[in-house]
Amino acid sequence: MKTQRYLKNVVAFFVLICVFGVSIFSGTASVKTYKIATTTSIYDSGFLNFVTPAFEKKNNVKFNFISVGSGQAVKIFKNGDADGIIIHEKSFLDELKKEKLINGYTAFVSNYFILVGPKDKKDLFKKVKSVHEAFALIRKNNFKFVSRADNSATYIRELEIWKLAKVQPDFGGYIKSGQGMGMSLNLANEKKAFILTDEATYYKMKDKLESLDVIYQNPKEQVLTNIYYFAYSPKKVELSKFASYLKSKEFKNLVSSFNQKFFKKEIYRAVK
Template sequence: MKTQRYLKSLIAFLFLICVFGVSFFSGTAAVKTYKIATTTSIYDSGFLDFVTPAFEKKNKVKFNFISVGSGQAVKIFKNGDADGIIIHEKSFLDELKKEKLINSYTAFVSNYFVLVGPKDKKDLFKKVKSIQEAFVLIRKNNFKFVSRADNSATYIRELEIWKLSKLKPNFDGYIKSGQGMGMSLNLANEKKAFILTDEATFYKMKNKLDALDVIYQNPNDKVLENIYYFAYSPKKMQLSKFASYLKSKEFKNLVNSFNQKFFKKEVYRIVK
């Protein structure tokens, strides 16, 4: 009987140790999760998954990225379904600031928009001197053109270029995907169509886009400049640490590592 009571006491004691031990260790290793609405272009390139783990580990946080077009990202943020936002359309952020939904925003990296299209038509664009001329040539020849058509920053920039070209995208070859950058590039490859894209996503996916190549690029063309920004809700001031991190030497080194690992050249550039 004494032995049985002893065993029961020992089992109860070990059970309490397990319960309190798990509670203790899970408490010390508690991780805070933040939802970040982000544009598909910087997410589809794999950039965010490369540069955020070091910050997450150091600060015991976890980012859940919601990858959508910039316009949709703003809606998600406005609805309170995201704590922070990463987009590349400055006018959207100015609007959020005006509505006092953010206090400020941080420009952290940039790349360029490029015109991508079917390899067998590349020679037709050799003498093109501007992105507007390229769009005119596409419209004139009724070439297939895939548009994101999703209120994303890329789509807004595309419409801006059509306007600068003094043309409307209402031709038979104009295809509206309504999808993110990666999906739209896959569609353009399938249709052998032209598409405006950020260079990082294209170069990251290039091996799978056998029908496409860069048709026109110009880093000196202001309309093709593509800057990414981070902002967060004033209710989530803890995210100010991440904003500071985006300006740190550690982040800069990770950007350089990402460029070298996937592109062997500078694609993402630090914004000072």
């Protein structure tokens, strides 16, 4: 009798283990993974990895971010190697919409571009009244300037500013990194050079950039406004939930939390 009871308990135990194992396996298998091609600036700042886990957990999804320049992100998306895209160059998105590769896009967060450079040259820019005037001064003095030169949104904005300055970036101090925002900032720090960057990535890395300081910033200057957008393939309509999330109160609260935790001031601003 005891033997029979023991065998029943053993069988029940193994059945329970099997059921439990299957439920775990099923739960894991049901997690849907999406590839998102994203600009390096918003990724290097740590922002995406801060604001997306809550959405992932709630909706049983996982985002795999492919961090590259905006131009490269567009290529990846066009090739069908990404389900969604996060970039800060609106003209690229207008082109994707024209080609019917996206139905639209969502502006969800913004910050500003700033010019940073070697601390020992900061005083030379005290009387500068615009970012293009600062660029012209850099060109005139042949100061070192690190350019991402990677068809990113930051690089495109940099070229716009050179155009406004009415000078060409063809001087000896002009350094092409071909790298993302974080690595380009490290190079500028190493070379004691000037660089155009988004403020979030700079302030997140500031403690490691001992040679650099903010040289010029002006939130009222239109060319320095930096807006990030999310878009997704029409074949991935379920990502509309993420687009809605980026406009939610929950997301806006996370933006505030990110600012408070890493900057102690408003850097990222949720777009209404």
